[in-house]
Amino acid sequence: MDFLNAIVALLNFVIIPATAYGAQLALGALGVTLIYGILRFSNFAHGDTMAFGTGMVILVTWLFQSWGLHFGPLPTALLALPFGIAITAALVLATDKAVYRFYRRQKAAPVILVIVSMGVMFVMNGVTRFVIGVDEIRFDDGARFLINAGDFKKATGLAEGLAFRSSQALTIVTAVVVVAALFWFLNRTRTGKSMRAYSDNEDLALLSGINPERVVTVTWIIASGLAVIAGTLYGLDKSFKAFNYFQLLLPIFASAIVGGLGSPLGAIAGGFLIAFSEVGFTYAWKKVATYVLPESLAPDGLVQLLSTDYKFAVSFAILIVVLLFKPTGLFKGKSV
Amino acid sequence: MSKTSNPYQDDRGNKDRSITKDGGGGLELPKSTGKARPAPGGPFLAAENMTGGYGGADILHDCTLTVEKGQIAVIVGPNGAGKSTAMKAVFGMLNLRAGQVRLDGEDISGLSPQDRVARGMGFVPQVNNVFPSMSVEENLEMGAFLRRDDFRRTMEQVYDLFPILKDKRRQAAGELSGGQRQQVAVGRALMTQPKLLMLDEPTAGVSPIVMDELFDRIIEVARTGISILMVEQNARQALEIADRGYVLVQGANRYTDTGEALLANPDVRRTFLGG
Numbered sequence: 001m002d003f004l005n006a007i008v009a010l011l012n013f014v015i016i017p018a019t020a021y022g023a024q025l026a027l028g029a030l031g032v033t034l035i036y037g038i039l040r041f042s043n044f045a046h047g048d049t050m051a052f053g054t055g056m057v058i059l060v061t062w063l064f065q066s067w068g069l070h071f072g073p074l075p076t077a078l079l080a081l082p083f084g085i086a087i088t089a090a091l092v093l094a095t096d097k098a099v100y101r102f103y104r105r106q107k108a109a110p111v112i113l114v115i116v117s118m119g120v121m122f123v124m125n126g127v128t129r130f131v132i133g134v135d136e137i138r139f140d141d142g143a144r145f146l147i148n149a150g151d152f153k154k155a156t157g158l159a160e161g162l163a164f165r166s167s168q169a170l171t172i173v174t175a176v177v178v179v180a181a182l183f184w185f186l187n188r189t190r191t192g193k194s195m196r197a198y199s200d201n202e203d204l205a206l207l208s209g210i211n212p213e214r215v216v217t218v219t220w221i222i223a224s225g226l227a228v229i230a231g232t233l234y235g236l237d238k239s240f241k242a243f244n245y246f247q248l249l250l251p252i253f254a255s256a257i258v259g260g261l262g263s264p265l266g267a268i269a270g271g272f273l274i275a276f277s278e279v280g281f282t283y284a285w286k287k288v289a290t291y292v293l294p295e296s297l298a299p300d301g302l303v304q305l306l307s308t309d310y311k312f313a314v315s316f317a318i319l320i321v322v323l324l325f326k327p328t329g330l331f332k333g334k335s336v
Numbered sequence: 337m338s339k340t341s342n343p344y345q346d347d348r349g350n351k352d353r354s355i356t357k358d359g360g361g362g363l364e365l366p367k368s369t370g371k372a373r374p375a376p377g378g379p380f381l382a383a384e385n386m387t388g389g390y391g392g393a394d395i396l397h398d399c400t401l402t403v404e405k406g407q408i409a410v411i412v413g414p415n416g417a418g419k420s421t422a423m424k425a426v427f428g429m430l431n432l433r434a435g436q437v438r439l440d441g442e443d444i445s446g447l448s449p450q451d452r453v454a455r456g457m458g459f460v461p462q463v464n465n466v467f468p469s470m471s472v473e474e475n476l477e478m479g480a481f482l483r484r485d486d487f488r489r490t491m492e493q494v495y496d497l498f499p500i501l502k503d504k505r506r507q508a509a510g511e512l513s514g515g516q517r518q519q520v521a522v523g524r525a526l527m528t529q530p531k532l533l534m535l536d537e538p539t540a541g542v543s544p545i546v547m548d549e550l551f552d553r554i555i556e557v558a559r560t561g562i563s564i565l566m567v568e569q570n571a572r573q574a575l576e577i578a579d580r581g582y583v584l585v586q587g588a589n590r591y592t593d594t595g596e597a598l599l600a601n602p603d604v605r606r607t608f609l610g611g
Contacts, residue, residue: 042355109347110356190481193470197478200467202360207459208524209450209482257354323354 006291008160012149013287018279019272020168020237023175026271027230028248029255030182030264031223037199037262038219039100041113046227046252048124049092051245053228054235055132057084058139065141073143073166077232084232089224095120096220104216121246128242137240140167160291167236178229179268182222186264191218199262247312251278254315258322260329269330274315282308370446372455375438380405380563381532383426386435394433395421396587401565403532403580408554408564410578410595412571412608418587419567420462420536426565427459427534428452440531454482458530462537462567465521468510472501475509475520479527487527494523497553515546519553526557533557535566539573551577572609575599583608 028050035043043049060080064070071079099120103113146169149161186192191214198205198215206212231245238244255274259266285303293299306313322329379402389395395418403409411419424430426437428449436445444455453459467475476494480487495502498519504512509520518538525533538554539547547570555577558564568574575581578595583604591604598604 036357040357040360103344106342106344107360108344110358110360111347112344114355190477193474193477194481196470196474197467197481200469201464204461204465204467205478207449207453207461208478209453210478261354262357327354 002291005158005160006288008158008162009288009291012160012162014276014279014283016164016168018276020171021279022272022275023171024230024234024237024271025251025255025275026268027175027178027226027233028252029259029267029271030179031226031230032252032256033259033261033264033267034219034226035223036256038195038215039113041110041117042253042261043223044114044117044249045121045124046223047246047249048121048128049088049224049227050231050234050248051242052091052124052128052131053084053088053224054231054240054245055128055242056087057081057228057232058132058137058235058240060084061139071142074170075140075142075167075236077139077236078170081229081232085225085228088228089221092220092224093217096216125242125246132242134242137235139240140236142166165237167233171233171237174229174233178226182226183264185222195219250312251275251315254319258318258329260331263329263331266329266331273330274318277318278311278314281305281314282311372447372451373443374441375443376441378438379403380440381426381565382438383422384435384438386422386425386432386437388425388430388432388434389421390430394587396425396430396432398435398588399425399584400589400592401426401582403563403565405563406558406561407579408558408566408577409580409582410574411565411567411582411584412574413584413590414608417584419584421587422584423534423536423565423567427457453528453530456528456531458525458528458533460521460525460533460535460538462540466509466517466524469508471506472509472512472520473505475524476527479524482528490527490529494526497526497556498523515542515550518542518550522553522557526562530562532563532565535564537567537569539568539570547573572599
């Protein structure tokens with residue numbers, strides 16, 4: 001019986017939250033890795049693209065709510081998502097035309113584009129705060145729980161409750177659908193293959209008649225879509241705060257690099273690795289340990305390896321270890 | 337192509353591949369593309385009196401190359417003679433100051449390389465001539481990117497020509513051996529059904545056995561009516577299969593004759609073929 005309680009506690013506090021968080025990181029890292037692979041630089045503005053996109057989704061959600069438009073048990077934000085993606089993609093494409101294209105024409109060294117993306121990051125950062133403010137915003141509505149802790153306790157008679165929030169379920173389902181669609185697009189469609197060809201060998205792609213500007217445009221649109229989806233799911237799961245999205249950049253980059261920059265599969269694996277490490281290191285294991293261990297061995301302390309305030313240290317540490325010992329990442333990306 | 341003079345392209349000290357990815361395109365293509373004009377008569381490919389370079393001093397001086405339909409023309413010469421440059425000039429990757437390129441009764445001097453591909457030129461660069469992370473089949477598909485019709489028959493023909501590629505069609509091109517990779521590169525260029533196939537040192541870095549095999553395949557391609565223009569380091573072997581040979585020295589034609597005659601020419605033998 002105690003063993004069952006331990007499993008439920010583990011599911012409730014570690015596995016479910018980490019899976020949802022991992023899915024959000026994976027979607028973010030996919031966008032980063034796509035831009036790295038095709039445009040050849042690390043896009044530091046990705047976190048703020050997520051923030052801007054989510055801000056747009058929130059505005060459209062409020063508009064829909066004021067019209068009395070709801071999406072049944074699902075959050076209204078899901079209805080607003082396509083509009084958020086469209087607005088963000090338009091902004092990102094305008095940025096590309098106004099800023100990045102100039103450097104592309106100059107055939108600028110990629111490191112210059114990295115710095116340029118930092119500039120874009122600061123501008124987007126400001127724009128987002130200007131439009132939606134710096135406060136924490138909760139915008140989830142619809143059904144709160146798929147499995148309620150109280151109901152679960154009553155139904156099973158266990159001491160531990162299991163809560164499965166609908167935003168977590170939504171995150172996981174959406175991530176699976178989006179990732180499947182992305183892989184199908186990259187591996188099966190003519191445009192997707194031309195993007196991979198461009199990533200592999202720019203000159204040969206040009207000689208094969210692939211239009212580089214088209215590849216770049218499609219890449220930005222997909223990356224914006226991934227950023228807004230990841231940002232919205234994160235916002236629904238936790239809450240929206242512009243600064244948090246800027247901070248998310250570190251675990252997202254850690255995910256992409258751990259998996260191997262340029263490798264979509266690596267981005268997904270990296271996302272889950274980072275998420276599970278972060279949650280695993282900052283979770284107080286006392287409860288689970290008490291259930292599993294005999295009474296004489298029960299821990300006195302919290303058995304928490306790191307305070308949650310230090311959660312970013314986990315991504316940082318993993319990032320450094322990977323860069324030291326396996327710089328190409330787990331899935332042999334193109335870095336180093 | 338001096339790269340250091342442009343501050344945007346100065347990548348000095350940046351070896352960090354965790355934030356940037358190298359291998360970006362270095363190809364400088366002419367910005368605008370003109371129109372093809374009809375120019376009937378003359379050889380199938382006639383690149384005449386080409387003079388020009390990459391911007392600074394001229395590399396080609398009044399260089400002329402011609403290929404008849406279904407024939408093999410080979411460009412040989414010492415290192416730095418402008419062999420590859422001459423080929424790139426034919427393909428439009430070089431701004432010519434003088435001279436013209438005619439293909440199949442059309443003056444295509446003003447066309448960009450991409451438009452020349454659409455007009456029936458296939459080009460196999462010397463290095464980086466495959467998409468390494470893509471499968472063999474996907475490489476061939478990308479070769480046919482400009483085609484909107486059904487290209488499966490052409491793919492079958494490529495597989496018939498290079499049977500090993502059919503066995504490895506699901507394998508990433510980057511994992512193949514040097515010779516197999518060259519076959520993928522040639523196959524990719526054949527996917528547009530070119531009228532003229534240009535090969536820049538197709539046997540560079542492959543073993544002698546593979547080299548003979550590749551030359552056999554190139555003859556086979558020529559027999560199907562495709563003209564071939566080829567730059568080769570292995571001058572003797574290449575001239576043996578050549579209908580026409582060009583010996584370039586310092587960007588100008590030094591000897592032009594049939595492959596057989598060039599091999600028999602005592603001057604050519606002594607200077608370029610090592611006796």
